[in-house]
Amino acid sequence: MSERADVVIVGGGVVGSSAAWHLRQDGFTGRIVIVERDHTYARASSWLAMGGIRQQFCTPVTVQMVQFSVRLWKVFDRELGTAEARPRAWFRQRGYLFLANAAAATALMKRYEEERRAGAVVQMLSVDEVRQIVPDVKLDDILFGVLGPEDGYADPREVLFGFRRAVEAGGTEYRVDEVVGIDRAGGRVTGVKLASGGAISSAMVVNAAGALAGRVAAMAGLRVPIEPVRQMMFRCVLPGRWPYRFPMLIDPDGVHWRHDDPVGPDDRDAIILAFTNWKEQAGENFESDTARWTRDFYPAMVRRLPALKDVTDVTGWPGLYEMTPDHNPVLGPHPALEGLIFANGFSGHGLMMSPATGKIVSELVRLGRSTTFDIAIFAPDRFDRGALVHDAATI
């Protein structure tokens, strides 16, 4: 007789874990099994992310999802603590500060208006006001800044293990295995097949497989365009303790960085940088393109802040974004298959809104619909219908 569960969650990253945590918080008592193929999370996006959290988006539901999430980020360390451990996700609300030069000004101004209309807390700053936040940044070509004062960043690994430990403490199992098949009968999901040879029957399966979510959809016979796209990150040590803390600072050319504050007495002041390569080909590419440091990261960073020319101890790592054609998430059930819930496709923004995503999954499982957020625009079949979502605020 095959094993049974009320819900199987494919993928135990921040999304799958937040879903399980919210289900329990909301009083769900059914059996949940999270199937996670790699307990080291070495290639999980949640492990490799930058940790940026911003509500500067142009789509009202996205803004609402981040605002909901920020309420948890503010109390995460306390709320997710267990008898054994307390996470140190350390949400630092230092803002996201976009800089506008002449080439970027019109688009950023338009985006600022759209973001305000969408309900985001966002402010236009004069160059003098920008200077007060980042005094030594070169601003001679800058016309204004746009600041999300409630935005900031957290430590992704602490978020991941904070969720995971709290879920495990609540009695939910993380199964080390790989889902290799999704069973269906009569237009609805009936369970999953595992690489170990086992199977779990369940009327509800959540696809939280991150960059591999397209592959999991295909196991159920569905084509949903979620593709892995490599994103390089770098960390470097600052030349001495920096006199102030960086917000997430976004140069008009695209390079952006945040502080990686010292935690222990021997840690040095550091920053973490990202700089999207828009020409990156889709694919499960984990080759570290460290040449990008000297080619584009370092020159762009030093152009903006010459005092960073003496940074040391540079390390780089690749991770995979879970990209959709419109760079927006895929959320909710697929109309062609009852019982398969999509929670993926975040295109590089999934950590910041993972609390809201967990809440959405919890409502879909328990109530059959999302009541806190109107997620209709993110439906998994929107690509087939040509109903793409346009949001100018992806970086």
Ligand SMILES: Cc1cc2nc3c(=O)[nH]c(=O)nc-3n(C[C@H](O)[C@H](O)[C@H](O)COP(=O)(O)OP(=O)(O)OC[C@H]3O[C@@H](n4cnc5c(N)ncnc54)[C@H](O)[C@@H]3O)c2cc1C
């Ligand atoms: C370099 C980088 C920087 C980023 N920066 C930010 C940022 O600043 N802010 C932000 O909000 N987001 C950021 N993101 C995006 C964010 O990390 C992701 O959106 C988020 O972590 C997605 O969480 P997840 O749980 O869906 O995916 P993951 O963390 O990838 O977890 C999915 C899990 O599913 C497992 N899995 C996959 N297939 C199967 C299967 N068939 N069977 C069993 N298990 C399976 C995998 O092993 C994996 O552990 C960044 C991503 C990268 C790569």
